[in-house]
Amino acid sequence: MSGGRCRSVGLLLLLLSAVAFLAAAPRLAVAASDLDLREVPLPVLDNLEGPVREQLVAERQMLDGRLERHQAGEVDDEQLADAYGALGRLYYLNDFTAAAEACFMNAISLAPSVFDWRYFLGALYPAEGKLEEAEALLGSALELRPDYLPALIRSGRVLLDLGRLDAAAERFDAALALDPENAPAYKGLGRVAFEAGEFERAIELFERALELQPEANKIHYQLGLAYRQLGDRERAVEHLKLNQHQDVRIDDPLINNLYQIVRSAKLHFNSAIDLLEANQVEAAIEQLELAIAQQPGQFTYHHNLAGALGLIDEDERAMVEYRRTLELNPEYPNAHFNLAMILVERGEISEAARHLELAHGYDPTDLVAHTEWATALSKLGEPERAAAELGKVLDQDPSFSKALLNLATVQAQMGRTAAAEATLAQLLEGDANDEERAAGTFRLGRIYEERQDLERAVASYRTAVELVDNLAEAHVALAGVLARGGRFVEAAGHFERAVEHDAGDLASHFGRGLALLLGERYVEARRALEESVEAHPEHLPLVHLLARLLATAPADSARDGALALELAQQVFAREQTIEHAETIAMALAETGRFEDAASWQRDLVERARQGAPPSALATLEQRLGQYERRERVRAPWRG
Numbered sequence: 001m002s003g004g005r006c007r008s009v010g011l012l013l014l015l016l017s018a019v020a021f022l023a024a025a026p027r028l029a030v031a032a033s034d035l036d037l038r039e040v041p042l043p044v045l046d047n048l049e050g051p052v053r054e055q056l057v058a059e060r061q062m063l064d065g066r067l068e069r070h071q072a073g074e075v076d077d078e079q080l081a082d083a084y085g086a087l088g089r090l091y092y093l094n095d096f097t098a099a100a101e102a103c104f105m106n107a108i109s110l111a112p113s114v115f116d117w118r119y120f121l122g123a124l125y126p127a128e129g130k131l132e133e134a135e136a137l138l139g140s141a142l143e144l145r146p147d148y149l150p151a152l153i154r155s156g157r158v159l160l161d162l163g164r165l166d167a168a169a170e171r172f173d174a175a176l177a178l179d180p181e182n183a184p185a186y187k188g189l190g191r192v193a194f195e196a197g198e199f200e201r202a203i204e205l206f207e208r209a210l211e212l213q214p215e216a217n218k219i220h221y222q223l224g225l226a227y228r229q230l231g232d233r234e235r236a237v238e239h240l241k242l243n244q245h246q247d248v249r250i251d252d253p254l255i256n257n258l259y260q261i262v263r264s265a266k267l268h269f270n271s272a273i274d275l276l277e278a279n280q281v282e283a284a285i286e287q288l289e290l291a292i293a294q295q296p297g298q299f300t301y302h303h304n305l306a307g308a309l310g311l312i313d314e315d316e317r318a319m320v321e322y323r324r325t326l327e328l329n330p331e332y333p334n335a336h337f338n339l340a341m342i343l344v345e346r347g348e349i350s351e352a353a354r355h356l357e358l359a360h361g362y363d364p365t366d367l368v369a370h371t372e373w374a375t376a377l378s379k380l381g382e383p384e385r386a387a388a389e390l391g392k393v394l395d396q397d398p399s400f401s402k403a404l405l406n407l408a409t410v411q412a413q414m415g416r417t418a419a420a421e422a423t424l425a426q427l428l429e430g431d432a433n434d435e436e437r438a439a440g441t442f443r444l445g446r447i448y449e450e451r452q453d454l455e456r457a458v459a460s461y462r463t464a465v466e467l468v469d470n471l472a473e474a475h476v477a478l479a480g481v482l483a484r485g486g487r488f489v490e491a492a493g494h495f496e497r498a499v500e501h502d503a504g505d506l507a508s509h510f511g512r513g514l515a516l517l518l519g520e521r522y523v524e525a526r527r528a529l530e531e532s533v534e535a536h537p538e539h540l541p542l543v544h545l546l547a548r549l550l551a552t553a554p555a556d557s558a559r560d561g562a563l564a565l566e567l568a569q570q571v572f573a574r575e576q577t578i579e580h581a582e583t584i585a586m587a588l589a590e591t592g593r594f595e596d597a598a599s600w601q602r603d604l605v606e607r608a609r610q611g612a613p614p615s616a617l618a619t620l621e622q623r624l625g626q627y628e629r630r631e632r633v634r635a636p637w638r639g
Contacts, residue, residue, distance in 0.1 A: 104120055
């Protein structure tokens with residue numbers, strides 16, 4: 001407390017002395033007549049954050065001191081220009097445009113060969129409506145640095161606004177020569193084409209810009225206008241609806257780096273929001289950390305930092321920031337909800353349920369939080385309570401899809417399948433979107449499959465994957481039912497789709513290989529299993545299935561006895577089961593080592609006589625006879 005109190009007193013004294021200084025001695029910041037520099041206005045700083053006022057006052061004092069030393073011949077023109085430019089950048093960031101303009105103009109007069117001051121003033125002028133002045137400055141800046149891409153883009157835009165289409169096109173073409181995938185340049189050329197009446201060309205250019213920056217949805221507005229000019233009203237309306245006013249982003253290091261020098265938490269925060277909208281998450285995180293350093297007690301800064309960290313899967317750090325948010329504002333429902341969602345993913349359901357209950361308690365209108373809380377309750381073994389809470393949600397909004405889906409799941413878990421079916425019917429009769437309808441039909445498929453109504457289960461699963469192709473669990477469920485009906489090749493296709501959508505799903509990898517094998521697509525099975533084993537070499541069931549296929553497949557091109565033996569021995573070394581030993585015998589026979597195969601098989605027969613089922617013993621004895629007759633196995637799976 002004492003340290004904080006002392007710091008506050010020191011800041012107050014500094015501000016009082018600064019105000020007194022500016023009131024009593026502004027003369028040093030007034031341009032001296034012999035330098036022919038502009039007077040820099042003194043902005044009113046009363047409404048700024050304390051650190052910002054402090055920074056501006058200190059920078060102004062530094063300029064005044066350097067001006068005095070310049071008059072005494074102790075600093076040169078370029079050093080004085082740096083002081084004007086530094087203050088100008090702060091004024092620019094804090095929207096004191098008249099003062100920023102005076103600073104930059106003085107910096108240009110003192111150091112005419114420095115790019116930065118011309119560029120900053122040229123970037124400032126368009127917002128002030130000074131297009132001719134902006135173009136003159138940007139043009140002269142490009143003479144100093146013709147390869148600074150953002151200057152080419154800004155100059156091209158100004159020329160467009162001035163109606164100088166050919167000159168604007170030259171600037172944008174020069175930008176593309178430096179960066180062939182520059183979205184602002186394509187958008188600029190699209191505007192040139194549009195203004196020239198070349199609407200098909202404009203559409204081509206706008207679409208390329210949108211492809212490079214999909215988040216720049218304002219381009220849809222220009223596309224809509226171009227389609228309207230071509231008479232395609234349907235596509236015009238489609239694009240105009242997609243415009244949410246997010247413009248194309250210029251990656252401008254000079255402008256972006258300005259935010260590193262300012263002490264304004266609000267400016268850092270606003271910059272972070274802009275960067276998040278532009279999908280520049282790591283840069284946004286830096287700005288949020290700077291905002292917190294300036295104003296650590298602002299809970300919204302911590303909350304947004306947590307959200308940004310979550311976007312790059314930094315869940316541990318995100319949880320720290322959400323907890324810090326709740327220390328600063330224990331009643332902030334969004335922080336409770338977002339923290340809970342991370343906890344759910346980590347399997348920490350009990351704590352997640354507590355935060356979801358609090359989120360709902362602080363905002364009873366938040367039906368999503370209420371629904372997620374109820375879902376957590378069902379996972380904690382309280383299905384009756386979960387169903388009751390979901391009923392309360394549906395009392396408020398009978399068509400709330402998430403609640404209907406979760407209620408149906410809870411009802412099915414409790415064995416109330418008729419009630420679950422009715423709830424899902426209510427969902428599908430409403431205005432649910434495709435993802436919700438897919439989830440609903442998938443759950444119906446589960447109910448039908450449990451009832452052994454496999455035809456309706458297949459139909460439901462098919463509908464689910466037709467609505468949302470990346471619903472991997474529906475592909476797996478559909479594949480399982482098809483395989484049970486002997487439709488192995490079709491089942492393999494759906495296991496394949498599941499693998500495409502979730503490459504880490506080992507069960508789907510295995511299911512794909514086995515379904516192809518049972519469907520007698522041996523070459524395809526080998527290719528698929530080799531791909532799976534390459535991706536997951538430590539997964540024994542996959543390696544074993546491949547080994548057995550290589551040892552026994554009826555198709556010659558699917559077999560490789562030497563490789564089968566190598567893989568089978570690797571599997572047996574890690575897990576010594578009868579099945580794995582039997583595969584070694586099959587591989588030995590495939591390589592022509594029938595005596596060795598028979599020796600392995602005799603050991604297996606002796607082991608099986610100690611208690612194996614009669615059918616298994618009979619199969620082992622049958623294969624022993626094959627090896628003794630020097631015959632290879634051509635039935636990949638027993639039975």
